[in-house]
Amino acid sequence: MFKVNGAQANRLSGRAMALLFEVSPHIFAALCVVAGTVLLTSGVTPAYEDRLDEIRAVLPPILIELSHFGASISGFLLLLLSAGLWRRRRGAWLAAIVVLIVAAVFSLLKGLDWEEAAELLVLAAVLAPCRAAFDRRSRMFEALSPSWVILVLTVVGGMLWLGFFAYRDVAYSDDLWWSLLIDREVSGFLRVGAVLSLLAVIIAGRSLVSAPGARSHGPAGEAEARRALAVLQAGDGVLPDGWLAMLRDKALMFSPSGRSFITYRVRGRRWITMGEPVGPEEERLPLLWSFAEMADTYGGVPVFYAVEETALADLATLGLAVRKIGEEALVDVHAFTLQGKSRQNLRTAVNRCEREGATFEMLPPGAAADCVDGLRAVSDLWLTHHIGVEKGFSLGRFDPAYLALTPVAVVRQGGRIIAFANLMPGGDRLAVDLMRFTPDAPPGAMDFLFIHAIDWAKGQGYRWL
Incomplete structure (x- = not known):
């Protein structure tokens, strides 16, 4: 008893x-x-x-x-x-x-x-x-x-x-x-x-x-973008996808301290984040909860898109289901080599580009503004050739202000830019966002660009690209 x-x-x-x-x-x-x-x-x-x-x-x-x-x-x-x-x-x-x-x-x-x-x-x-x-x-x-x-x-x-x-x-x-x-x-x-x-x-x-909350949670304004840029430049807990906030096509939610933020967009009843919270580790879980609660107050459903495997435990505490939609390719820049039979095609691409006068240059943040016309010409030709339009949300677009924030890898031929890619830094890795080249670029021009970008990342102390 x-x-x-x-x-x-x-x-x-x-x-x-x-x-x-x-x-x-x-x-x-x-x-x-x-x-x-x-x-x-x-x-x-x-x-x-x-x-x-x-x-x-x-x-x-x-x-x-x-x-x-x-x-x-x-x-x-x-x-x-x-x-x-x-x-x-x-x-x-x-x-x-x-x-x-x-x-x-x-x-x-x-x-x-x-x-x-x-x-x-x-x-x-x-x-x-x-x-x-x-x-x-x-x-x-x-x-x-x-x-x-x-x-x-x-x-x-x-x-x-x-x-x-x-x-x-x-x-x-x-x-x-x-x-x-x-x-x-x-x-x-x-x-x-x-x-x-x-x-x-x-x-x-x-x-x-209807899309509850869509009107009041539109793209970030100038003041919010500056706050987000300060968090990104501080570098604490920053993942590469966090730089997509600078496209200003998504809304931003900041932590009470202002040291962290979430990038998101409202579509229908779904409140979709682009990646994980950006900022210190100790603020991640509270910010995830705050975002989920905000979506719920509008009758919406929180969706966390393109998150790392390390975030799954935190998201499980919110009662969310996990759906695998893809994987991200990473190159260990310290282990990468052009030696061996399996890399013969890469060596061939590099040698051919060098014979045809291609050169590589990594533009530091801010330097893209000095050659924006050349970059725009490449982008326009690429879009025309692929019959495409600029994307958004999880992909960057050609925006001189956005490209000026991070390093940009360029390939020139005869002094003219024929290919470029902007790199988004975060922690010990870099992520490639925009990748564009002209139709008349030598075959393998992008391989040439990436191989030199890997060497550059290794010299800068990064682990992954």
């Missing part, structure tokens, strides 16, 4: 209350879905005739009809607000209380449905003291998630089926759309059904095509 002392009982009670507090938004969301479904079901089925006769003796038909319509609209609003309650929206909490109280009044006015009104008031009374559980800011016209869209469409579809079934023996006529309280309330069902169907389709369509 197990004995529980007072201290243990208090701890267990405290944990139980903490768990209840944590899940209470989800419980209230489910209860509001039930309440909304009940209101919609009540709105499309005939009321009790004796109660309806009593209310008719006191209230005018137009008020009863408006109450019937208002109760159904309130049920539909509760379905929408339940999504906000699930996401812990403070505004949804307040709006749900108001809608529940108003719906209770409508339930009484449309047919003295006091049982339904009592249930709605009890739910509002239980929800009211739980404000602390709803701690997230509200957003106007927040899109529903696909699962919530399906839920709303299912409930509204079920309401329509039930209404047509309940009134299947009533002959249709155009007069039903304009009459009040005749033919066992079928006219009210037709009007409510038409309005709610239209609203459901509009909201579902808008939710499915």
Whole structure:
């Protein structure tokens, strides 16, 4: 037999209350879905005739009809607000209380449905003291998630089926759309059904095509780009992909200290990062959590693209699934050699380029600005020859300001640039981003460039390219 002392009982009670507090938004969301479904079901089925006769003796038909319509609209609003309650929206909490109280009044006015009104008031009374559980800011016209869209469409579809079934023996006529309280309330069902169907389709369509947060989380501005550049130049915890932030085609999220950042873009409901956080190791996991929480507050899904294997453990703590989409080729610059039969083609490429007068030069950061016209000519010819356009997000584009930030490897022939590649430094390695050459460059010109770039990286103390 197990004995529980007072201290243990208090701890267990405290944990139980903490768990209840944590899940209470989800419980209230489910209860509001039930309440909304009940209101919609009540709105499309005939009321009790004796109660309806009593209310008719006191209230005018137009008020009863408006109450019937208002109760159904309130049920539909509760379905929408339940999504906000699930996401812990403070505004949804307040709006749900108001809608529940108003719906209770409508339930009484449309047919003295006091049982339904009592249930709605009890739910509002239980929800009211739980404000602390709803701690997230509200957003106007927040899109529903696909699962919530399906839920709303299912409930509204079920309401329509039930209404047509309940009134299947009533002959249709155009007069039903304009009459009040005749033919066992079928006219009210037709009007409510038409309005709610239209609203459901509009909201579902808008939710499915919207990108929550995309407008307020657009490309980084000048001030943010300068902050990110300072982090990159500091070099602490910098990976090569971090330099893609300088393209300024993505949004940036900084840590509280400003020493780390994440580069990301919003596409549909997905918040996609380009690589991992850039900055000190101790700030990586908190920044990952902050990003995931921010995406969740907008109803989005965080996606971490092109991350290192070393980041998988941290991402697993966020409850994310891992999908392998490819591998990155790395060359150990200290072990690389042109010796051996397997490297014969590389030796041939180097020898041919040298015979045809090709020379290699590594431009230091900032030097690309002095030969931007030559680089642009190569880039334009390359794009034309490949019938291509500039990419983005995970690949660089020809941007003189971007190329000036990092070393650029160039190959010249007769003083003219015929090939180039910019190199992004990070830790003990370099990564190649833009790789372009002219159609008339000697065969193997890019091999020539990479082999000399490997020698240069080795001389600079890098381990990988």
